[in-house]
Amino acid sequence: MTELTRSHGKKSIRASLQPRDLMAETTPAHAWLASVITLFPDAFPGVLGHSLTGTALKEGLWSLETTDLRRFGLTKHRNVDAPPAGGGAGLVLRPDVVGAAIDAARVPGPLVYLSPRGAPFTQDTARRWAAGPGVTLLCGRFEGVDQRVIDHYDITEVSLGDFVLTGGEIAAQAMLDATVRLLPGVLGNAASVEEESFSNGLLEHPQFTKPAEWQGRTVPPVLTSGDHAKVAAWRRAESEALTRDRRPDLWARYRPD
Structure with missing residues (x-):
């Protein structure tokens, strides 16, 4: 109302x-x-x-x-x-x-x-x-x-x-x-804005949650490894791959030839 x-x-x-x-x-x-x-x-x-x-x-x-x-x-x-x-x-x-x-x-x-x-x-x-x-x-x-x-x-x-x-x-x-949604206080977690699509010139990496297995598909083991450096590296690689495949225009600006 x-x-x-x-x-x-x-x-x-x-x-x-x-x-x-x-x-x-x-x-x-x-x-x-x-x-x-x-x-x-x-x-x-x-x-x-x-x-x-x-x-x-x-x-x-x-x-x-x-x-x-x-x-x-x-x-x-x-x-x-x-x-x-x-x-x-x-x-x-x-x-x-x-x-x-x-x-x-x-x-x-x-x-x-x-x-x-x-x-x-x-x-x-x-x-x-x-x-x-x-x-x-x-x-x-x-x-x-x-x-x-x-x-x-x-x-x-x-x-x-x-x-x-x-x-x-x-x-x-x-x-x-x-x-x-970018105004201060609107999102509960400000980090969400920093990691989403276009925030760094790339599309966002895939997201996963519980359960660990669904319809025969599992959460990538690196995401449950507890190794934050490896998680960050995996997410960056996935973002780059998605951007390169789906948005060559963004990829050219992010990583010009």
């Missing part, structure tokens, strides 16, 4: 609190802040309200605000789009509508438009965002956003991958999840 407050088209989201949650009752002024401009504010927090990111939201380690783009629409129908100049299929989000929403919603930190033509979102991107005060994400729809808005606000375009979605909301949640 979430508690929602609305003001001028903006919705602040935090977990509803019980009496025992007195320390989380107000979000600290220094908490990392995500602001999302979207036609579908009710899509948030979505999956971000669950698991570790949801707990961190409840505890005030980060905060989330959504701004309903439709609130800035024109005429009684709240129109936010118009046909593309020069003709063509689809509709384009108007610069006057999007600009007004940005002025109302922008928070300190990067201003980002989620776009398939943007630079790829990577673990390094998440680290940079997490190191700052927050981020403002503009979720596109239809044929995109009028280029004049992007140029006027010097917006950074970022892509989740080489594919096209119906809008930026899913991409926004994925990018926020990747970023929020």
